Amino acid sequence: MAHFTKATSVKDWLNQRLAVEKVEKVMASEYWIPKNINFLWAMGMVLAITFALLLVSGIFLLMYYQPDVKDAFYSVNYTIMRDVDFGWLWRHVHGVAASVVFLIIYIHMFTGIYYGSYKKGREMIWISGMLLFVTFSAEAFSGYMLPWGQMSYWAGMVITNIFSLGGLHMDGLVEWIRGDYVPAQAFLARFFMLHVLLLPLAIMGLIGLHFAALRLPHVNNQDGEEIDFDAESKKYLAGDKAGSKVMRFANDFMSKDMMVVGIYLIFFFYLVFFQYGFALDPVNFDPADGLKTPAHIYPEWYFLWSYEILRPFSVNIGLMAFGFAQVIFMLLPWLDRSPNAVPASRRGAFAVWFWLLLIDMIVLTAMGKLPPEGMFSTIGLVAALAFIVLWVALPFITMNEKKA
């Protein structure tokens, strides 16, 4: 056992037992961040804040929500929206945050792609981030089932049908997932469990992994500069704050994080109170009705691009393309053959690839929502093919990239 002395202060008492000073140094004051980064580097903090908003609002909603097909819609739209004081506020915060969190995730992801932040020892950051994307997607989908409105029911029907895997006709698997022939009580109860327990646990574990993966390779910077963190941090600690290329995580970078968070929250709460329709789809305010298919069934906006990769093809090819789209981002660190970990603007053909991918995904997103008719089907098909071609071409266009 370690040697304990009589504590001289509360801090000393805690220090002897928990090494709080050491922890504070490791986690904050001597966690070194490069100075040459822009506000896009604050998206991690924005995501953490949004996740906290989701967690807190979710806890309040959980106190009144009833995971029962007879009561679920009522518990959301009457109990929470009308009866419980500020229940509407928690629901709006939860619904809007669930949608906005994906906007920030996409910005965070494309920032990583643009600056090459998945290379040279940062592969695990990318992988854990993509796993977070997958678990967040599952979390969003399972949460969308809970109000048991028309879109919950029919989205649940369509998405679980995907698991029959087209020509393989694995209908037994679909029934096993649903616990019934159609989405019903067993389905709602298990998605409720996934949404409030298993998936949040997985997300919290993965957030831990994501942060841990960042420790050794350090945060990337906007110039692709190789920084000697030991030398630069010594310089900082010696008093040359202005001359050092690095800064403390707290309070130096934290202050900038909070500035971005402040601006983000203005945007966020504006959406919560005044522009929430995009996140709380009107169709889902009709109670689930298995005998009445809505005229247009579409997923939430953040799933539209992958939905549109599934949709323009025949069933089996569509499923293969969809499967491709789900895993391909994960492989980015190896598909990009260039060792250059610098901004895309300095990488020639890769810069073109980056902007084409971004635009293609926006086109896919738009076509995923629009009815698949005439012109829109054609554009959707071309955009889906372009997505596949872009990823297949990536190793070839990065293979011969010049040293930047």
Place this chain on the structure above:
Amino acid sequence: MKNKEPLILVVVVAFTLLTYWLVEPYAHSVMHKHVESENFAYADLPALTKSGDAANGKVLVTGAAACIGCHSITKDGIPAGMDAVTAAGSYGVNPPDLSNAGVIYDAKFLADLIKNPAHALNVAHKFDAAKGQMHPMIAFAGAGGDVDQEVADMVAYLQSIAVKAGELTPKMAFEEACGRCHSMKYENWTQIGTKPEYKFEKESLAYDIKVLEYQEALTKYMGKLPPDLSMYFRSRNEHFLSTFIENPQSQLAGTAMPRVGVTAEAAHKVIEHMADAGDTKRHERESVGKNVMIFIIIFAIFALLWKKQVWRDLH
């Protein structure tokens, strides 16, 4: 080095707004057909040419074998001939009480309704006289004089007994114009009225059974049970509700729902009642929203000042 942040912000905001515009306003404009409102003018119905005499109208409306054969006028002390459930069993739907018809419904509409119900209600497609399918409301063919004058008199009478427009509450407008076909569970409204608080479950169940019997007749008459409207304010937008009430056929061709013929003012009140049911906390949302925005702007200003202070030493 040049500060790239403003440019990056412009790029992020531009792509975000573009995506938003594509998946929300644009996609919805493609998915849902736009129906222009006609401001409840009912231009297809003939204008009233005669000025009515309420006293004569009263004689016509309350005479034996006239309107009160089926309709109650509680305001003038004329009770319903049968209860709602029995009435629905006979007519498909309980005929409305006429006390406030004069203020809720448009005068042109009432006149046309009296003369040709299926035409005014826009449900001619549901009835074929050759097959013996008649609208349950019998057309008024005249009491011997000038039909147009008589109809104008009847409308004048209905207008004379109705409450003043200002006294018509959103709840009244909804219950009288929509409430005999549509329930509104979140307001405790059933097709046969507001469900009372019962002390004993047996009484409560007895009431529910009456509602079910009424709904059974209504379903037979309409083809399907008209939906509960508790959340319709959130599941449909205001423009949709307004143009749908004005003319259901414009949004949903062939629907069994009749044109209700409400005045613009009454329609406005109906929608307000739907908002009270489906978006109860909208006023609170606006006031809380304003305060939160003020709070968060102050927070952002302090965060900005903190950042400036911390970073002064870093440059």
